[in-house]
Amino acid sequence: MQTQYWLELAGTFFFAISGAIAATEKSRPDWFGVTFIGFITSIGGGSIRDMLLGAYPMSWVADETRVYMIIAGIAFTALFFNLLRKLRRTLFLFDSLGIALFTILGTEKALAYHVSPFIAAIMGMFSAIMGGVLRDVLTNEVPVIFRKEIYATACLAGASLYLLLRYNGIGREFSMLSSAALILIIRVIAVKYRLSLPHFRQPIATTKGEYQG
Amino acid sequence: MQTQYWLELAGTFFFAISGAIAATEKSRPDWFGVTFIGFITSIGGGSIRDMLLGAYPMSWVADETRVYMIIAGIAFTALFFNLLRKLRRTLFLFDSLGIALFTILGTEKALAYHVSPFIAAIMGMFSAIMGGVLRDVLTNEVPVIFRKEIYATACLAGASLYLLLRYNGIGREFSMLSSAALILIIRVIAVKYRLSLPHFRQPIATTKGEYQG
Amino acid sequence: MQTQYWLELAGTFFFAISGAIAATEKSRPDWFGVTFIGFITSIGGGSIRDMLLGAYPMSWVADETRVYMIIAGIAFTALFFNLLRKLRRTLFLFDSLGIALFTILGTEKALAYHVSPFIAAIMGMFSAIMGGVLRDVLTNEVPVIFRKEIYATACLAGASLYLLLRYNGIGREFSMLSSAALILIIRVIAVKYRLSLPHFRQPIATTKGEYQG
Numbered sequence: 262m263q264t265q266y267w268l269e270l271a272g273t274f275f276f277a278i279s280g281a282i283a284a285t286e287k288s289r290p291d292w293f294g295v296t297f298i299g300f301i302t303s304i305g306g307g308s309i310r311d312m313l314l315g316a317y318p319m320s321w322v323a324d325e326t327r328v329y330m331i332i333a334g335i336a337f338t339a340l341f342f343n344l345l346r347k348l349r350r351t352l353f354l355f356d357s358l359g360i361a362l363f364t365i366l367g368t369e370k371a372l373a374y375h376v377s378p379f380i381a382a383i384m385g386m387f388s389a390i391m392g393g394v395l396r397d398v399l400t401n402e403v404p405v406i407f408r409k410e411i412y413a414t415a416c417l418a419g420a421s422l423y424l425l426l427r428y429n430g431i432g433r434e435f436s437m438l439s440s441a442a443l444i445l446i447i448r449v450i451a452v453k454y455r456l457s458l459p460h461f462r463q464p465i466a467t468t469k470g471e472y473q474g
Numbered sequence: 475m476q477t478q479y480w481l482e483l484a485g486t487f488f489f490a491i492s493g494a495i496a497a498t499e500k501s502r503p504d505w506f507g508v509t510f511i512g513f514i515t516s517i518g519g520g521s522i523r524d525m526l527l528g529a530y531p532m533s534w535v536a537d538e539t540r541v542y543m544i545i546a547g548i549a550f551t552a553l554f555f556n557l558l559r560k561l562r563r564t565l566f567l568f569d570s571l572g573i574a575l576f577t578i579l580g581t582e583k584a585l586a587y588h589v590s591p592f593i594a595a596i597m598g599m600f601s602a603i604m605g606g607v608l609r610d611v612l613t614n615e616v617p618v619i620f621r622k623e624i625y626a627t628a629c630l631a632g633a634s635l636y637l638l639l640r641y642n643g644i645g646r647e648f649s650m651l652s653s654a655a656l657i658l659i660i661r662v663i664a665v666k667y668r669l670s671l672p673h674f675r676q677p678i679a680t681t682k683g684e685y686q687g
Numbered sequence: 688m689q690t691q692y693w694l695e696l697a698g699t700f701f702f703a704i705s706g707a708i709a710a711t712e713k714s715r716p717d718w719f720g721v722t723f724i725g726f727i728t729s730i731g732g733g734s735i736r737d738m739l740l741g742a743y744p745m746s747w748v749a750d751e752t753r754v755y756m757i758i759a760g761i762a763f764t765a766l767f768f769n770l771l772r773k774l775r776r777t778l779f780l781f782d783s784l785g786i787a788l789f790t791i792l793g794t795e796k797a798l799a800y801h802v803s804p805f806i807a808a809i810m811g812m813f814s815a816i817m818g819g820v821l822r823d824v825l826t827n828e829v830p831v832i833f834r835k836e837i838y839a840t841a842c843l844a845g846a847s848l849y850l851l852l853r854y855n856g857i858g859r860e861f862s863m864l865s866s867a868a869l870i871l872i873i874r875v876i877a878v879k880y881r882l883s884l885p886h887f888r889q890p891i892a893t894t895k896g897e898y899q900g
């Protein structure tokens with residue numbers, strides 16, 4: 262459990278950096294705005310998962326160490342801002358490590374609330390992606406999960422592998438490592454070859470959008 | 475209760491279709507994006523109601539059948555996409571059936587948590603409309619409930635009728651049917667005659683928007 | 688406690704007015720739209736705090752008097768609309784009174800759930816600002832907390848002062864009054880002298896925004 266705790270803190274730190282950098286790419290936010298966005302990006306996914314599960318107390322509410330990690334992430338971003346923006350590949354790896362980790366830990370936490378494996382995989386994916394969704398909604402962007410290379414789907418695939426391994430008696434450490442590796446590999450391949458999921462059916466061009474759903 | 479369960483599944487199915495079609499009217503979402511929007515449209519209203527009530531476990535978390543209905547709704551949309559877009563009146567009816575049903579079931583669920591009738595009516599309306607609100611926020615639109623013919627108000631009227639009947643000793647089945655019918659009738663009349671609620675007071679044109687609320 | 692209850696109702700009333708006026712500054716909302724926005728502005732912050740704490744039942748769900756105060760606030764806005772828009776300074780004071788009050792009450796409520804002082808201060812700030820954040824997200828605006836004079840930071844400062852005084856054995860009434868006064872004073876000075884927090888580091892102009900966080 263000690264290792265898992267440190268991994269969670271690391272994920273929190275990296276998500277705060279990712280949120281802070283995304284925030285600066287819009288307008289000219291002040292220090293509070295950047296910290297707020299970093300905070301929401303970091304704890305948003307886990308908070309939504311916990312609100313859906315009724316899993317109280319939430320980990321960041323019960324243990325403020327996570328909030329310190331977010332503040333450290335913001336300070337780190339301010340200090341090494343230009344360096345971070347040059348190291349895009351490093352950042353991409355950190356973000357991918359973050360979602361891989363949060364997916365597996367979120368899936369595990371959901372299982373502890375006796376949900377079915379399918380629901381647990383959805384909760385794992387939510388843990389990883391919902392912080393970014395909230396960040397995009399707050400900065401008035403269409404969420405990046407609708408625009409980018411295979412992202413949330415990679416989380417679902419990793420969560421599914423984890424559940425498959427665990428339900429077949431494979432050990433926890435090996436299952437975590439393989440599933441996180443699967444998420445990382447899918448992300449790296451998708452970005453390298455610009456792979457996307459196929460588009461959904463398109464409206465016929467001549468049809469006006471009149472439906473009032 | 476068996477009938478109610480099947481009605482809930484049907485509502486979930488229709489809301490997923492409505493969400494998927496709304497999603498395709500924006501940009502060109504991929505399969506994940508459409509499924510995600512359909513999912514949020516379907517389970518968003520009930521989830522917000524349950525988070526406000528503290529009603530755990532949520533029904534879709536405890537029973538993944540609802541998630542299967544959403545996936546079925548997305549598949550159905552993909553298969554019969556052009557047909558569905560031609561059948562706008564049918565879709566409008568399905569959406570209206572969906573909100574009528576979710577309003578009454580949401581009102582009932584809130585009553586089970588010992589809230590006052592007024593709060594129960596608000597929770598019923600939230601169950602019906604909040605999925606669509608989340609859908610619009612995620613696709614970066616001003617929520618449709620602020621733009622369209624009497625919609626949320628119809629839900630409030632139906633919920634109020636339901637509570638009135640129930641508190642006067644009328645049976646559950648008859649109360650549900652009459653209240654759902656009221657919602658449907660208000661919606662049909664509002665759309666047919668393009669009725670809207672009156673506009674609120676307008677700012678005086680010469681006043682600049684300087685208030686910093 | 689009786690005084691606190693009346694203060695809460697007053698804060699709810701003022702936030703509903705502030706939300707309603709903000710809603711009319713966008714498009715031309717109908718009565719439902721204005722009431723809905725006023726409602727979310729008023730109860731949104733406390734609801735998010737309670738969902739994060741798992742503090743059920745929420746106060747507005749258990750006591751519908753708050754909802755009546757919101758409706759009264761909307762009616763008041765409709766009746767005295769032009770007057771209210773002329774009294775910008777009065778409105779600014781009411782809004783500032785509202786956030787000062789909600790910050791301190793939210794901090795206290797969080798402490799009752801045995802969180803650390805730092806987390807309690809965050810919860811106090813959330814109680815005050817999140818209703819406005821939801822209002823801005825629903826009306827498709829970048830949240831005002833990212834754009835305006837020191838606002839959320841004033842709440843954090845007030846919450847910190849409150850906690851400092853309380854943990855040093857100062858009485859509740861005096862602590863509340865001094866902390867609310869601090870929030871008010873910071874806001875008045877910030878608006879009068881157009882003070883903002885310093886901007887965060889900026890991206891180098893020549894770097895294209897390619898990061899995929």
